[in-house]
Amino acid sequence: MRGPRFRRTRPSVRALRSTSGRNVMHHVKLSDPADRTVDRILRAQAEMVGDDEFLVEENTRHTYAAVDDLADRHASGYAELGIGAGDTVALLMHNSVDMAVTSFGVNRLGAVWSAISPEYRGEWLGELLNSVGSPVLVLDDELWSSVAALPVIPFRHLVIRGSSQQARSEAPAGVAVHDFDDLARGHAIRHDSKAYYGDTNAILWTSGTTGRSKGVMQSHNVWITYAQRHNEIYRDGVREGERFYGCIPMYNSGGWIMNVYPALLTGVPACIDKRFSVSDYWNRLRYFDAHHTILLGTMPLYLAQQPACDDDTENPLRTACINPLPRNLPEFMARFGLERVGSGFGQSEIMGATLYSSDWPLKPGSSGFVRDDDPVETRLLDADDNEVGENEVGEICVRPRAPFAIFNGYFNEPEKTIEAFRNLWYHTGDLARRDADGELFFADRKKDSLRHKGRNINSFEVEHIARQFPGVTDVAAVGVTLTEMDHEEELRICLLLGDGATVDRLEFCKFMDAKAPYYFVPRYVDVLDAFPLTPTGKVQKFKIRERGIDAATWDRLEHAADWSPTR
The missing domain is CATH 3.30.300.30 (ANL, C-terminal domain)
Structure with missing residues (x-):
């Protein structure tokens, strides 16, 4: 059931002006590294645009002030469970406003949240939950059966979103069960994190090259750097009245870097859906009146394969980050009325080694441009870490040009971190060639994955x-x-x-x-x-x-x- 549509808003002539002269939103100052943490940015937005909507889903709308207040309450709740600065909190949750809210609460303590895929079960789920090393697991009630089936539950506290009755009756001795809603009813004590902008605030899990998934440690500054960059390159600025929309999993970096955090920086709403629906996708965008989104993998292909409708262009979407790009990008943009598309090569470890915007010339098969003003330096290196020549195939390797512009390493795996950063270059495991115009063309995967x-x-x-x-x-x-x-x-x-x-x-x-x-x-x-x-x-x-x-x-x-x- 679609429910009532959000009121359509159009960019206002009162929008703030950027240095480029375009109408964009820009509420927070980020020149001081001390201000470049997500919890401080939330606090600043709550003080400046507190009554404006921030986190939105089907039946929930939280303003910036409300999220700021909830973050303090959640922080108090986690502190009572023994969480402090540097500690981890495991999140086993489907996409939701609650998941985003509680992440801010964890960060407000200077602690680290770690999102685990709710699609995992059995041995894989058990190993990842154990790897997080947290005393606290926050999970949706529908996922309790997957946790209950594990031979060992490596937590002292379970915080259940939804009904906790089954977990209370089945949890083993020594494991306390709490209601997620009680976090929102906790003490509204103001928590001012002492976090440094280079501190890890999240751990996202990705596949390794030869074994188990590795925990990618993301700093506050990585999220902020690339949210800023993407707003500039992919969206040509964010205009007043615009909204972000995300339906890709929030255990994936894209669920944050393409929705929650770019919205946070610009003081506009981030709309969250539980999952992608090919048949209802454009109706969801119309419902939320969303202007910016991300499409990954085969999502654009499935959308393009849907029967054409007379109202395909009658949707609010202005820009999309699409990776990889569909072969028929101009036709896709024209059919759905997109003004701008961005893309590029990236991983959880590096949010952008190359960039592309649809108003730049791009050759067929290109993965985007290597630019001199990128936050990272990208080169193609041979097996001995020497740079290869023009149009020769080498491994995509990256190092930061600015502090904390790539991930902080692999969680509790220093040997894997050292291996990946051989000769001070992060080695992606992917092969490419670069032409005379600085465009990168993917060649193959050095690692054994698909x-x-x-x-x-x-x-x-x-x-x-x-x-x-x-x-x-x-x-x-x-x-x-x-x-x-x-x-x-x-x-x-x-x-x-x-x-x-x-x-x-x-x-x-x-x-x-x-x-x-x-x-x-x-x-x-x-x-x-x-x-x-x-x-x-x-x-x-x-x-x-x-x-x-x-x-x-x-x-x-x-x-x-x-x-x-x-x-």
């Missing part, structure tokens, strides 16, 4: 789960490139079976679904007689990719169309 629905999926992790299926002796997970998008792949799992063993492909997919996130469930399953190997016994995955799919390949969308993975 790109599926906007995520880098590590094949090691997929294979680890798949090997646990009865009768399976070895596994090779590879990607099948989508015809419509060169940078996106469907997951294909190739199995070797023991003597006499057989496998029901659908039961195998259900096994993967029960043990891992839905995007670990393959579309394609093959049973092979043997894997091609190197002289040293390593699987030659490129040969499996070259072989491609054939008549013997089982396609889940064809043979099990009535079943889909759990989300």
Whole structure:
């Protein structure tokens, strides 16, 4: 049910003027590093535009003043649970205004929030929750069953958003259960964080190159630097009356850097939806009257494949960050009435190694420009960390030009951090070439991963789960490139079976679904007689990719169309 639409607002002639002369919002001063923390910016906005809306969802609208007050109350609640500066708080939550509010409360104590994907379950969920090292887990009530199924619950406190009745009756001895709503009813004590702008304020989890996910430590300043940068390049400024909209997962950096934080810097609303809906996407934008958003992975492809409507251009969206760019970008922009599109190469570790705006010339296949005024320096290096020549392929490597312009390292993994920062360059694990105009062209992935629905999926992790299926002796997970998008792949799992063993492909997919996130469930399953190997016994995955799919390949969308993975 759509509900009432938000009143359509148009940029006002009273909007503040930027140095470029364009109508933009710019409420907070950020020249002093002491002011460049998210909790201080929230405090400043509450004092200047306190009655203006900030965090908005279907049935909730919080002003800047209300969020500032709630942040203090949540901070008091976490302090009573023993959280202090530098401590971590784990968040296992779906997208919500409450998730954003409580992140500000954690940061107001100088503590660190860590968002875990609610799609994780089983072994993967248990290992990540344990890795956060927090005494407190905040979770949605519908996710309690995933936590309850773990052999060990590594927390002293559970804060349940929704009904806590089941958790109270099932939680093991020594684990206290609290209601999330009680945080909002806590003491409204003013908490003034002593956080430094380079301090870590969040940990986001991403796949490593050869093993488990690593915790990417983000500083206050990284969020602020790139929120500013994106507002300038991707949006040509944010105008009075405009709104941001986000529906990508908030355990992903994009859920914050493309919605909550750029809105915070400019004193405008950030609208939050629980998830992406291809059939209702434009209605959601109309409902929220949203002007800026982000589309990742196959989202623009799915939108473009929807039947054209006479009112496609009748939506409020002015700009979008789209990554990767669709091949038919001009047609996409014209169909949906977009004024500007931004893109570029980035990771959780680096929010932008290249940038692109649709009013710049761009060659087909380009990943954007390396610019002299970027917050980071980007070069292509060979295996010995020497810069490669023009149009030669090298690894994308980055180092900051300004303090705290990239991530602070991997949480509790100093050896992985040192490995990634070899010779003072952060090594992305991706290969590219650069032409004479400074445009970067993605070439390949140095690391053994694939790109599926906007995520880098590590094949090691997929294979680890798949090997646990009865009768399976070895596994090779590879990607099948989508015809419509060169940078996106469907997951294909190739199995070797023991003597006499057989496998029901659908039961195998259900096994993967029960043990891992839905995007670990393959579309394609093959049973092979043997894997091609190197002289040293390593699987030659490129040969499996070259072989491609054939008549013997089982396609889940064809043979099990009535079943889909759990989300």
